[in-house]
Amino acid sequence: MSYIRYDCPHPPSGRRLSPTPLPPCHRAPLPDDDLVAPAAGSAPAPSFSPLYQQIKTLILRSLQSGEWKPGEAIPSEVELATRFRVSQGTVRKAIDELAAENLLLRRQGKGTFVATHSERQVQYRFLRLKPDLGDLDSEGPAQRHIIDCRRLRASADVARALGLRSGDMVVQVRRVLAFQGVPTILEDLWLPGQAFKGLSAEALADYPGPTYALFEEEFGVRMVRAEERIRAVAADAAQAALLDVAAGTPLLSVERIAYTYNDTPMELRRGLYRTDSHHYHNELS
């Protein structure tokens, strides 16, 4: 008596059965807006998912809607259990998965928090380039040199990567990141123009934290995961000049697509990394 089923004996819309163990019977129906209704908008078919997955979806929805903002605490487990009328253990399992995906951050004794790119611990979460020697902090944050920031129409490949139509407006940023004075990363960013109205070179240059934190704060766009394709290429003359290397120097070409909630692509990034004193670090398991 625990799963949403089509053959649910409850007439009032195919919602989940109530998991009350000892008296093995159903719980009183809940207000529709309190649980996932297989209603408009959602995919109608797969409402077979376990309860905790539905809770997870609901929490995700609240994160997406901005009900809880990055860095803030979400309601406690007991509170959420009451709200969703499930046991604490079920809420717990939902939160466990969201924490494993780095969307939430649990802190014992304090609460559960919406993850952010601002936190010291996980700053530059998506940057895998590490110095060959010395600890990660000894190097300090990168210096940013914004070369260009403009609005233009998306080319075919940029549009495809961002799920736009070619010709749609995008913001393009070109910048160089330097570590301890050595220019090390040259990258281009493309962002959907719609969501990033008003992004300027000044904002990018002045913001003290990670760029993804700026995106969270100024545009409400939270990057949740990303995919990268890495190749080795030779620097052309222009690239070589910007990175202060000889033309033809082998560079790491890193193409990244970053996604918000619901696997919506929100950024395309093409970077060239010098790997003479840094390396791209990856953990496999």
Add this chain to the structure above:
Amino acid sequence: MSYIRYDCPHPPSGRRLSPTPLPPCHRAPLPDDDLVAPAAGSAPAPSFSPLYQQIKTLILRSLQSGEWKPGEAIPSEVELATRFRVSQGTVRKAIDELAAENLLLRRQGKGTFVATHSERQVQYRFLRLKPDLGDLDSEGPAQRHIIDCRRLRASADVARALGLRSGDMVVQVRRVLAFQGVPTILEDLWLPGQAFKGLSAEALADYPGPTYALFEEEFGVRMVRAEERIRAVAADAAQAALLDVAAGTPLLSVERIAYTYNDTPMELRRGLYRTDSHHYHNELS
């Protein structure tokens, strides 16, 4: 009353208290070999870990000792719960973590299995080079050309990577992997000579599955995780010839250290990847 503590009121060695909830008292002491004793060999200090962590350690120990071999089913959760005298939920949580680390594989209705590099699904788990076009299977498995396989004394850097003393014996393998006839990967492998006695070029060439599966079957060495450092380099003349590219072509340099249980390094691999029709794929989260 649930954690191992130094102030545990049980005299017979600092072992864990019994988690019996309703009558909040301790359970009868168990045979020493049944649970982690903070005995010789292990680090003595950190015996504060939760029960499920201890269970995890015990399961890990059985995996390590070869009590359950790759591909085999481990005892059911209830069975393990009885054996370790804990609740099924506690065993479950231990297995959950091991499954998340890809050491175990759960299959509903069938059991929990020791993960292996032989399985079709996760074959080439550690190889991140993907074809630019076409699905992963369309390409088929790589053709292996073993160029060399010899035993020699470890150089300083190889020894350091493998946790050996320089001068210790290692097996060195050089090979080329080709996809659809195109040589794409040139790599050197170094393996501790002790554990890989008898490894031959013929065995490497003839074995039909992934090399890591051969290591499991023939030498009982299970690679559990790995770390990679990636750089861009230019092919020298010899490398270029083997990979059928022009000298100076940019290549991905991938240095991998693969670990067995207990974070013991068991393989150093230095690969050069052509990225003209393939790319290194990485997921960030």
Add this chain to the structure above:
DNA sequence: CAGTGGTCTAGACCACACT
């Protein structure tokens, strides 16, 4: 059908953080 892992609950207690 029995056996396995998967879900859900309810309740107890522990560890940690703040006040």
Add this chain to the structure above:
DNA sequence: GTGTGGTCTAGACCACTGC
């Protein structure tokens, strides 16, 4: 102390697999 997440248990039932 109160409130939070973290651990542990016991028991029920569901879903999948294979005999």
